Amino acid sequence: MKRMDKGKLEAYARSLGVDLFGVADLSPARDFIATQGGQHIGGYKRAVSLGVRLVDDVVDQLHDHQNLAAISTYRGLYAAVNSALDRVALMVAKRVQKAGHRAYPVPASSMLNNGKLEGAFSHKVAANLAGLGWIGKNCLLVNPEYGPRLRLATVLTDAPLEAENPMENRCGSCTRCVDICPVKAFTGAPFDPSEPRDARFRASLCDRYTEGRISVFGDVNCGLCVYACPYGSKRQGK
Secondary structure, three states: OOOOOHHHHHHHHHHOOOOEEEEEEOHHHHHHHHHHHOHHHHOOOEEEEEEEEOOHHHHOOOOOOOOHHHHHHHHHHHHHHHHHHHHHHHHHHHHHHHOOOOEEEEOOOOOOOOOOOOOOOOHHHHHHHOOOOEEOOOOOEEEOOOEOOEEEEEEEEOOOOOOOOOOOOOOOOOOHHHHHOOOOOEOOOOOOOOOOHHHOEOHHHHHHHHHHHHHHHOOOOOOHHHHHOOOOOOOOOO
């Protein structure tokens, strides 16, 4: 078994195009992870969190919520970034496995068909524990430089990589994401891991709104909560 050099692994991931790299100690969230994804996923001790920044000029057009060109361009960007992240996660997992450690790449976007509108693993929780940002009132990972203008993927592993410390919430009194939501899906409550998601985010409202837009515009995402966040935005101050 080869020793894993965290710095070299990060350099490798960045050479493949990621903008954010961090390592999380998953032990504080182990019960939550096992409940959501099962005992196999819950058995991993570390997570390599990977992030790719979205393109600002595309996100900045999301305010024009009926503009088909803006909507289709955002959807294309969203899909392209997810695909790029999945490839990086695969290559990082292969690098970890080659060193003799277990590795389990989790796709950037995958929904479990269990009625809960959630995936098998929370990339946001891993990224938060890896010190890449905090979970905002929009229930997205908010990075201090990029805001929520990013996508995430994760490689679960047993490699004894040094983990970072979680980042404290910096949303303060800001409610821009809450205020802009067309269906008021966000309650404005700050993230609290001891509370259910419904205390912060009524996912069914968001899902129904998106489904309604799909019937008009095709396969689209809303993205207004991404657009509205002052973190990562160059058009408005914090």
